[in-house]
C-alpha cells in the first residue's frame with residue numbers, strides 16, 4: 001500500500017467529477033495550453049492560485065518560490081517568464097504576495113535562517129530601500145507592509161527583465177500587476193501597481 005494512496009483516490013474522484021460535467025475536458029486540454037495569466041507567487045501552501053481565483057487547469061501559468069521573489073540571475077524564473085511571454089504570448093503577469101508571509105517574517109527576525117537566509121537576502125534589500133517608513137511601524141504592521149512593498153519591488157524586477165524589456169521594445173503587450181492575498185479572509189487585493197510600458201516603469205521608479 002502506497003503512502004500516497006489517499007492522494008491517488010482524491011485525484012481519481014476529482015478527474016471523474018470534471019469528466020462528468022465536461023466529458024471532453026481533458027481531451028481538449030491535452031491538445032495545447034493557452035493560459036491567460038502568468039502567476040508569480042509564494043510557495044506557501046495556503047495560497048493555491050487556481051483555487052483562490054476559482055480557475056481550472058489550463059487557465060494560469062505558474063512560478064512559485066519562497067516569498068515570491070524575482071531574481072535577475074535565477075534561471076528558473078527567467079525561463080518561466082520567457083516561455084510565458086515569448087511562446088505562450090501571455091499578456092498579463094501577476095506578482096502576488098500574501099500577508100503574514102513566513103519568508104518576509106524570517107527576514108525581519110534576528111534568527112539565523114541558515115541556507116535560506118541567502119534567498120531572503122533579496123527581501124533584506126527591499127527592507128533597506130524602505131527602512132525609513134518601516135522602522136516606525138509596530139512588528140505586525142511592519143511585516144504586512146513589507147509583504148506589500150516586496151510585491152511592488154518584484155514587479156519592477158519583472159519589468160526590468162530582458163524578456164519584458166524586449167517585448168515592450170517590440171510593441172508586444174505585457175501588463176505586470178501587483179496583488180496581495182490575505183490568508184485570514186481569502187481575499188485578493190489589488191496593490192494598484194500596474195505597469196504596461198517602458199514609460200510607465202520609468203514613472204513608477206521615479
Ligand code: CO
Nearest residue numbers: 042044101102
Ligand atoms: Co509566503
